Amino acid sequence: EKNFLRRHFFNFRTLISLVLAIGLTVVIFTQINVDFTETWNTIKGCDPWYYALGFLSYYLSFPVRALRWRYLLHHAGIRKDQGVDLPSLPTLTHMVMMNWFANSVLYARMGDAYRAYLFKERTGVSFTKTLGTLLSERFLDILVIVLLTVISIVWLLLTGDHSWKVFGIVLVIGIVLLLGIAIALGGMGRFGHRL
Secondary structure, eight states: OHHHHHHHHSSHHHHHHHHHHHHHHHHHHHHSOOOHHHHHHHHHTSOHHHHHHHHHHHHHHHHHHHHHHHHHHHHTTOSGGGTOOOOOHHHHHHHHHHHHHHHHHSSTTHHHHHHHHHHHHHHOOOHHHHHHHHHHHHHHHHHHHHHHHHHHHHHHHHHSOOOHHHHHHHHHHHHHHHHHHHHHHHHHHHHTTTO
């Protein structure tokens, strides 16, 4: 584990990313007018119980995400009866956390690719097959967000006086996204091996 971290974090590419992040931070704090007193007062005014609850719920979501990923891996044929020794739930949780950490410091959601790489290194399953399960995760995320948005729109329309035009636009975008997901999943089912 120590050699793995040394090999993947203490290298030239990581150094470049770190230098860019520090440079961006310096630019933000020197070139953008940030009122630190107001920022600190806002932080002090936060309810620590809500902050602790948010912190706890955020970090407790990682084992749930890992459980969902294990379910997707199982249904993608990546399981013991297919000759793959799946890592334990804590190990999968660790991979998911590394994924989200990498998404925070890298561009273009490269953390997903990093998680697929970690899984490939641990199990020997192909990078592309693992990446397919992560793509399925993203589709599920979008599906849930769209469904929650539609439910919210209906609820707001029934309970309040809101603009139909805005809700109509959001509803159309949601339906288009759902159709896109359905087409993409159908394409993956039909042409999955080629993709």
